[in-house]
Amino acid sequence: MALVQTGFKLTSGVYRGLDWLAPLGDLLLRLYVANVFWKAGQLKIQSWDSTLYLFREEYSVPLLAPELAAYIGTGVELFFPVLLAFGLAGRFAAMVLFVFNIIAVVSYPTLNAQGIADHQLWGLLLGLLILRGPGKLSLDHWLWPALRRRIDV
Template identity: 50%
Template sequence: MNIQTKFQLYHNWVERGKLFVVPVLLLFFRLWVAWVFFNSGLTKIASWESTLYLFEYEYQVPILPWQLAAYLGTAAELIIPVFIAIGFLTRPFALLLFGFNIIAVVSYPALWDKGFYDHQLWGLMILINVVWGAGVLSLDYILSRKLKLK
């Protein structure tokens, strides 16, 4: 077997592997990020008085009044992850969550010491779904096949 044949076999093996690995990774990223942000939303509604205190005195959300920021932030953390987890309208919701993640980092200076690297990782996972979409393991893919969009 010559080098060209070996390279072709290797290339075919990698391409077949991508058919399995890429959809699983996209699903993994979606579920991980959805879990993190949804749990944060659950924590906020579980101790609403603490949440209001944090938004009034700790978080420095630009432009919005702190009360509105508390409600919108909590709603975003409870609603957007559901859409991302099931892979429905993934790109627009992932883009929203990406922006939300940036605002969370900018609004809470204490986060830079402890959780900044987590937010970077989540941002990358979200951005991957913005760029590549949700993949074949998603409601987006199922609906696009039913509607003959792909």
Template identity: 45%
Template sequence: MTAEAWAPRWFVSAREWLGRFPLSILQLGMRVGVGLVFFNAGLLKYNSFEFAVKLFEDEYKVPVLDPAVAARLAMFNELTFPVFLFLGLATRFATLPLLGMISVIQIFVYPNAWPDHVFWGSNLIFLLTRGPGALSLDYLIERYFAKRG
């Protein structure tokens, strides 16, 4: 029995209408939403770097890395790769360091913050596997080379 056979027409119509919502708008929202989380964290580190190093020494305690090096790496990742997400440029590549950061934070720093990490990671994995969508520089670059090739 099909959905149309048992579901009211308004339900089927609503489902079809919602199914036409542009995926590219959702992808843009994912890119901006997750990007802002990381970019704002990077700005905090940039604006108070000494405090960030102190946090890496006393609270985060990331193994192996010197706290100053870890703070610089985190700040670099948080200020660089979200910009790529915002622009939709090298989006799939830009998700990888951010997914790595989420993994480190989840395992070593805040294991109880898994709901946030699952949410951010799910958005990034979607972008990694499906791409940034039509509202991106990646899409424009791909179209340009498709026309030339």
């Protein structure tokens, strides 16, 4: 019985330590995914003529004219990663990027296996953020309780 108690105490301590580190993990997860999309948006605005060419010739975004798709796609990649990084409307930002990620895969039929694997990873990480929320090291964590009190939800 003493061995079981010792094992329980050790694992309890490890679990408490992991619980303490979890907000940092949530932050790093948000920053990693936000950085991926932010860099893609930065690349698009650095060479706008190339971006327009790609949207006209390579990508086939459903239901949108290529120029409109280029503007919307670039806007999504520059705006929502900032929200995600700060954890402001974190779940909403993650949902938008999750859908955007799916559209990117569908719109680029010649995406190679590594590209598909990357998008699957980003989708999985965004799914975790949607389910768990942005965590304690986020603006949502600090602002949401005050907002809920203010509107009596």
